[in-house]
Amino acid sequence: xxxxxxxxxKIIVSAGKIFSRYGFKKTTMxxxxxxxxxxxxxxxxxxxxxxxxxxxxxxxxxxxLRNELTTAIKSVDSPTDKMKNYVFVRMKSFEKxxxxxxxxxxxxxxHFDFIEHIRSKYDREELAILxxxxxDGTRKKxxxxxNSEYTALAIQTTLKGLEVPLFWKKKxxxxxxxxxAILGVLFYGIVKx
Amino acid sequence: xxxxxxxxxKIIVSAGKIFSRYGFKKTTMxxxxxxxxxxxxxxxxxxxxxxxxxxxxxxxxxxxLRNELTTAIKSVDSPTDKMKNYVFVRMKSFEKxxxxxxxxxxxxxxHFDFIEHIRSKYDREELAILxxxxxDGTRKKxxxxxNSEYTALAIQTTLKGLEVPLFWKKKxxxxxxxxxAILGVLFYGIVKx
DNA sequence: AAATATTCGAATTGATTGGTCGACAATTCG
DNA sequence: CGAATTGTCGACCAATCAATTCGAATATTT
Numbered sequence: 353x354x355x356x357x358x359x360x361x362k363i364i365v366s367a368g369k370i371f372s373r374y375g376f377k378k379t380t381m382x383x384x385x386x387x388x389x390x391x392x393x394x395x396x397x398x399x400x401x402x403x404x405x406x407x408x409x410x411x412x413x414x415x416x417l418r419n420e421l422t423t424a425i426k427s428v429d430s431p432t433d434k435m436k437n438y439v440f441v442r443m444k445s446f447e448k449x450x451x452x453x454x455x456x457x458x459x460x461x462x463h464f465d466f467i468e469h470i471r472s473k474y475d476r477e478e479l480a481i482l483x484x485x486x487x488d489g490t491r492k493k494x495x496x497x498x499n500s501e502y503t504a505l506a507i508q509t510t511l512k513g514l515e516v517p518l519f520w521k522k523k524x525x526x527x528x529x530x531x532x533a534i535l536g537v538l539f540y541g542i543v544k545x
Numbered sequence: 546x547x548x549x550x551x552x553x554x555k556i557i558v559s560a561g562k563i564f565s566r567y568g569f570k571k572t573t574m575x576x577x578x579x580x581x582x583x584x585x586x587x588x589x590x591x592x593x594x595x596x597x598x599x600x601x602x603x604x605x606x607x608x609x610l611r612n613e614l615t616t617a618i619k620s621v622d623s624p625t626d627k628m629k630n631y632v633f634v635r636m637k638s639f640e641k642x643x644x645x646x647x648x649x650x651x652x653x654x655x656h657f658d659f660i661e662h663i664r665s666k667y668d669r670e671e672l673a674i675l676x677x678x679x680x681d682g683t684r685k686k687x688x689x690x691x692n693s694e695y696t697a698l699a700i701q702t703t704l705k706g707l708e709v710p711l712f713w714k715k716k717x718x719x720x721x722x723x724x725x726a727i728l729g730v731l732f733y734g735i736v737k738x
Numbered sequence: 739a740a741a742t743a744t745t746c747g748a749a750t751t752g753a754t755t756g757g758t759c760g761a762c763a764a765t766t767c768g
Numbered sequence: 769c770g771a772a773t774t775g776t777c778g779a780c781c782a783a784t785c786a787a788t789t790c791g792a793a794t795a796t797t798t
Binding site for chain 1: 748753754756757758
Binding site: 549583585586587590612 | 743744745747748768
């Protein structure tokens, strides 16, 4: 058989799908168990509570996002491409995540603190990444801006602004077109020539 | 103010959205009421029970589908176009409906009889429509087949076969390409030249 | 102003659900 | 082997939830 940690992962992935579909409150332990074809009590051998599963799921999803972003940056060389890739993958992933978090918070704000914590941690990481790209870009003289924290923050704020329509749930929001627009703005001022 | 029947319709539309998202069981009267910005008890002035709302919603959705199909047929003249339009709109609508019914039946098979009833009624109607198009097509000598009930049934069976992947929930199923394939098969044998 | 239509807070009642417990099966290890 | 450990699960419990009722209050019509 597989070891305990592997099994926890299985539960996280399986439960994650249900949480993302129905939200925290509407997801029952019975459902999670049934999806895994095991007794409800057995789940409690791996996790202390429903909340613990939920938190593990959120951590897990956050990690997936982190990895996607890292590989997106590593896959190209020029600072311009790195920035483009980062913005694109980030927005694509958030589109998925937004749907997920919307379901989670639907009428249930208990986990706000926890999510806020994850989010602010992610924000700090993102700022660091942006600064790295900026540093690289200014050093190679392809960006028109300085590599100050202020610039990085400005970009981050723009990105966050793009998230808002995602949380309206309406699927009619066309991410691609908005993304192209913002990329244009971003690089119009940032990229030399 | 609006009259009682109008308000029932409002409830049907609003509740329909929630039912389609969460399914019958996971949808609460509280939610339905809150979405309508009214007290839960007030809903019971318009409907006897949650089930009655649900059934009204299903009837309502079925009617929308009926209308879409009727206009799709009326919008063109030639039997070939009618057939193409019918198949296309039907599959498009079922894509939406499948998602809806999947949510409804998720772990809840109580309404199976009711839905079966609606469905079999719809099937009979569809058969009649198909026969009409076939009759028109053979009369104008654009179809290669007879206008027997057997032919209509064969087409209907093919259409039903196309529904199956819709009920797998997986969004990866590419309806368009499958649709084109089936249309080709359908018309290869049916349409003259 | 009486009758009627509509709304809703509060109560009820049965079902659901997160979590526990102890029994038991499987596996590991000495 | 046999005993400790690991893992599974059915049955149960207390708390909460959720559908429905009721009666009183407010609006509207007659």
